[in-house]
Amino acid sequence: MDESENSNFLQDTLMGSTLHLLIRVYERLLRFGAQRPKPIQDSAVCLAGEVNAPWRLGAGGWIVLGQGLVERGSRAVLRSWLGFELAIELKQSHASPEAAELCYLLSKPHIKSLLSVHDSVAQKAYDPELPPLPDNICDEEEDSVKIVRLVKKEQPLAFVRVLFHYDPEDDPAIPCKLAGLAFKRGDVLEIVCQEDELWWQARHHGTNSQAGLIPSRELQERRVTLQKPEALFRPQRSLRHGPEDADYGAITGIHIAGLRKSFRLSRQNSESRQSRWRKFKRLHPGPIPTYLEVVPYHRGPADPHRLVLMFGPSGVGLSELKRRLLLSDPELFSVTIPHTSRKRRRQEKEGVEYHFVSRHTFEKDILNHKFIEYGEHGGNYYGTSLESVQKVLAECKVCLLDVEPQTVEKLYTREFKPYVVFVKPPPIERLRLSRRKTKVISSTDERTQTKTLMEEDFEDMIASGQAMESQYGHLVEEVIVNDDLAVAFTELRSGLRRIEQEIQWIPADWAQD
Numbered sequence: 001m002d003e004s005e006n007s008n009f010l011q012d013t014l015m016g017s018t019l020h021l022l023i024r025v026y027e028r029l030l031r032f033g034a035q036r037p038k039p040i041q042d043s044a045v046c047l048a049g050e051v052n053a054p055w056r057l058g059a060g061g062w063i064v065l066g067q068g069l070v071e072r073g074s075r076a077v078l079r080s081w082l083g084f085e086l087a088i089e090l091k092q093s094h095a096s097p098e099a100a101e102l103c104y105l106l107s108k109p110h111i112k113s114l115l116s117v118h119d120s121v122a123q124k125a126y127d128p129e130l131p132p133l134p135d136n137i138c139d140e141e142e143d144s145v146k147i148v149r150l151v152k153k154e155q156p157l158a159f160v161r162v163l164f165h166y167d168p169e170d171d172p173a174i175p176c177k178l179a180g181l182a183f184k185r186g187d188v189l190e191i192v193c194q195e196d197e198l199w200w201q202a203r204h205h206g207t208n209s210q211a212g213l214i215p216s217r218e219l220q221e222r223r224v225t226l227q228k229p230e231a232l233f234r235p236q237r238s239l240r241h242g243p244e245d246a247d248y249g250a251i252t253g254i255h256i257a258g259l260r261k262s263f264r265l266s267r268q269n270s271e272s273r274q275s276r277w278r279k280f281k282r283l284h285p286g287p288i289p290t291y292l293e294v295v296p297y298h299r300g301p302a303d304p305h306r307l308v309l310m311f312g313p314s315g316v317g318l319s320e321l322k323r324r325l326l327l328s329d330p331e332l333f334s335v336t337i338p339h340t341s342r343k344r345r346r347q348e349k350e351g352v353e354y355h356f357v358s359r360h361t362f363e364k365d366i367l368n369h370k371f372i373e374y375g376e377h378g379g380n381y382y383g384t385s386l387e388s389v390q391k392v393l394a395e396c397k398v399c400l401l402d403v404e405p406q407t408v409e410k411l412y413t414r415e416f417k418p419y420v421v422f423v424k425p426p427p428i429e430r431l432r433l434s435r436r437k438t439k440v441i442s443s444t445d446e447r448t449q450t451k452t453l454m455e456e457d458f459e460d461m462i463a464s465g466q467a468m469e470s471q472y473g474h475l476v477e478e479v480i481v482n483d484d485l486a487v488a489f490t491e492l493r494s495g496l497r498r499i500e501q502e503i504q505w506i507p508a509d510w511a512q513d
């Protein structure tokens with residue numbers, strides 16, 4: 001800058017109305033500072049107390065010093081500056097032994113250099129450069145506003161799979177609905193800012209769009225804790241209640257080893273929903289599903305396939321879908337061979353329909369935690385062993401396993417990396433239509449009988465499906481609505497093809513070290 005520029009700048013600054021105003025304010029403060037005037041209004045007493053304090057941390061992280069205001073970024077500098085000031089003050093005030101000790105500590109060279117290093121780091125600006133705020137904010141507007149600045153950073157802090165649905169339009173607590181980010185359960189988000197305790201910033205993975213506000217984990221957990229449960233999972237499908245070895249082939253005309261049946265479409269008992277919920281929660285106190293940190297995963301050629309875990313209400317079509325998958329590619333898909341304590345029939349072979357073991361052996365295996373699931377029917381045990389799953393995976397086949405929903409949690413491990421599929425019934429009017437000719441096995445003894453599905457079976461299937469989804473939906477990677485069987489099968493098949501070919505997002509703690 002040359003001299004004329006300098007003098008112009010100085011003239012403009014000195015003539016500026018803002019400077020004049022500040023000087024007048026300063027003069028007033030000097031005049032009244034010594035008098036310490038008493039506030040007229042009660043509400044101002046507190047404020048006056050704060051202003052007269054030597055320094056305080058103001059709203060929004062600003063530091064207020066006496067009557068002066070120092071910017072938030074200087075906080076660190078102030079920290080060490082205050083340390084030295086404090087030391088001087090303490091020295092002058094013939095303070096207590098504790099104060100003398102503090103004074104001594106503050107004057108130590110290593111404390112001084114520590115504070116000095118801290119200051120030089122803290123003075124650096126690490127925050128991203130923000131664009132200037134728009135000038136057209138109305139000056140007359142007296143209401144206070146919270147300004148939410150969304151930051152677009154290059155590197156996401158983490159990738160998460162969201163385990164709940166969220167729409168900012170339905171959220172009365174969000175500071176700005178327009179700045180919110182809507183998502184559905186299962187979406188993968190990039191978290192870009194977690195500085196605020198209640199509102200994080202994120203964008204949908206792969207979109208590179210502007211980040212939006214989402215409730216933080218803590219906020220969402222608090223909300224769920226305060227919510228009343230809407231649906232309750234009622235365990236419906238159980239090995240205990242079905243004729244496990246009913247002759248499936250007699251109905252379908254197709255005999256495939258390991259396809260178990262557990263047709264049980266019974267009415268619920270009369271215990272109240274709330275008391276069942278409390279009982280269930282006591283037995284299964286799980287974490288509140290919010291965000292699951294995930295990492296990209298691609299199965300290497302030598303790695304086992306991900307275990308395909310399927311669950312859904314009884315009669316929804318799990319066995320049928322499994323059967324179709326097996327027929328579609330017997331080289332790729334396989335199922336486990338169950339264990340039973342029942343006597344082998346003449347046409348049966350060991351290790352084909354079942355592994356036949358004695359009752360004693362079965363009970364010993366139960367005690368040794370050999371089974372993923374087991375149950376008793378007609379005086380005989382039936383169960384699926386962990387080893388049978390491992391065997392299929394070791395053969396480098398895709399293991400199709402349908403289980404009770406609570407078993408999914410047990411198998412949700414790094415070893416199996418399960419791909420969890422929830423098979424859901426369609427709305428009841430579609431269910432009535434598509435299952436009007438459906439026959440299911442209904443025998444309660446060793447003989448096979450069939451029956452057509454009744455209205456109460458449809459109602460049970462819907463209610464049970466809703467409860468399962470609300471209780472276990474967070475574990476699910478794919479939801480298949482089994483309305484038209486051919487469509488449901490195609491969707492399932494292409495989902496399974498995708499996991500073989502595309503990058504998957506798996507929980508971060510399943511990743512290899």
Ligand SMILES: Nc1ncnc2c1ncn2[C@@H]1O[C@H](COP(=O)(O)OP(=O)(O)OP(=O)(O)O)[C@@H](O)[C@H]1O
Nearest residue numbers: 262263264314315316317318319320434483484485
């Ligand atoms: N989309 C569909 N449309 C019509 N019928 C269907 C459909 N899906 C399944 N079914 C029929 O419904 C009956 C029950 O299906 P499936 O045996 O697969 O149920 P499941 O889920 O295995 O039940 P469970 O666990 O109680 O054994 C079968 O007769 C099956 O062919």
